[in-house]
Amino acid sequence: MTNRNKLAAAVGQLEEHLLWLKEEGTRTIAADPKSLNTAATPAPVSKPWKTDSPKVPSLGKTAAPAFQPLPPPPAPLIADVAAAQTKLAEIARHIAGCEKCVLCRKRTHTVPGQGNPQPEIMFVGEGPGEDEDAQGLAFVGAAGKLLTRMIVRMGLTREQVFIGNIVKCRPPGNRAPLPDEMAACLPYLREQIAILQPKVIICLGGTAVKGLLNNQTGITRLRGQWQKYQGVDVMPTLHPSYLLRGGGEDRARWWEVWNDLVAALRKVGREAPPQKTSAAS
Numbered sequence: 001m002t003n004r005n006k007l008a009a010a011v012g013q014l015e016e017h018l019l020w021l022k023e024e025g026t027r028t029i030a031a032d033p034k035s036l037n038t039a040a041t042p043a044p045v046s047k048p049w050k051t052d053s054p055k056v057p058s059l060g061k062t063a064a065p066a067f068q069p070l071p072p073p074p075a076p077l078i079a080d081v082a083a084a085q086t087k088l089a090e091i092a093r094h095i096a097g098c099e100k101c102v103l104c105r106k107r108t109h110t111v112p113g114q115g116n117p118q119p120e121i122m123f124v125g126e127g128p129g130e131d132e133d134a135q136g137l138a139f140v141g142a143a144g145k146l147l148t149r150m151i152v153r154m155g156l157t158r159e160q161v162f163i164g165n166i167v168k169c170r171p172p173g174n175r176a177p178l179p180d181e182m183a184a185c186l187p188y189l190r191e192q193i194a195i196l197q198p199k200v201i202i203c204l205g206g207t208a209v210k211g212l213l214n215n216q217t218g219i220t221r222l223r224g225q226w227q228k229y230q231g232v233d234v235m236p237t238l239h240p241s242y243l244l245r246g247g248g249e250d251r252a253r254w255w256e257v258w259n260d261l262v263a264a265l266r267k268v269g270r271e272a273p274p275q276k277t278s279a280a281s
C-alpha cells in the first residue's frame, strides 16, 4: 500500500470513529496536545456498553470501537440465502395464521423474528412485548435497544445476526409465556433453527432457557455454561430487560453478560473489538 493509500485509509478510519462518537452523543472532544504522541493510560470502563435507557443511570463512558474493522463473515452462496429466506417467509406465513395457543387472541401482530438468514449467531428471547407486538418485529423496545448496543459492542450489526423468540405472540400484560404456550410454539423455532443453522444460539433469560432447553436451573446459575440444542452450541445469559430492571443495579451482572457474549464470539472464531478509551469529555 502506498503512503497516500495508507493516509487515506487512516483518514477514513478516523472519520468512522468520529461519526461513532457523534452517534453516541459526544459533541466536544477534549485532548491534551502533550498527550497526543504518548500512550495514554486507559481509564477504567464502568460497563461494557452504553445504554440510552432513561431507567438506567449512566454507568460511565463506553469504550469506542476499534479503528480496525473486523473481517466480514464468509459470504454465503446467494442461492442458499434466497432459499433460506423463502423458507423463513413460509414459516412466518404459518405463524401469522397460527391459533395453536391462547396467545393468538390478543395479538396485534405475530413476531416471527428477523435478521440474517444464514447467521453465525442467533439470539432467542422469551416472547414479544408491547412494542414488538405493535411492530411485528423482535426486540425493538427498550430491551431491544440494549440488545442492539450489545451486538454493536460485539463488533456486529443486527443485520448479521438473527433475533427471535420462543413464542411468536405477545403474552398479555407482558407476562412470561406459560409452558404449554412455549411447547405449542417451539416447533416454529425448531424449524427456524434448522434453516438458519447458526453456529451459536445466545439464549436470553431464564424463561427462554426453560422453553428451549427444558432446563429448570436458574439462569443466574446456568448462564455462562455451554448447552446444546439440535446440535447447536447454546450460551444461556441474562435477558437485557433484567439488566434494565433491578438486576442491572449490580454492575457485575453487566460484565457477566458481556463475558457470555465474548465466549459466544470466540466460539464462532471472532474476537470482540478491543476496548479503546475515548478522550472525549
Ligand code: SF4
Binding pocket: 095, 098, 099, 100, 101, 102, 103, 104, 110, 167, 168, 169, 181, 184, 185
Ligand atoms: S404463540 Fe406461537 S403457538 Fe401460540 S398462537 Fe402464536 S404462533 Fe401460534
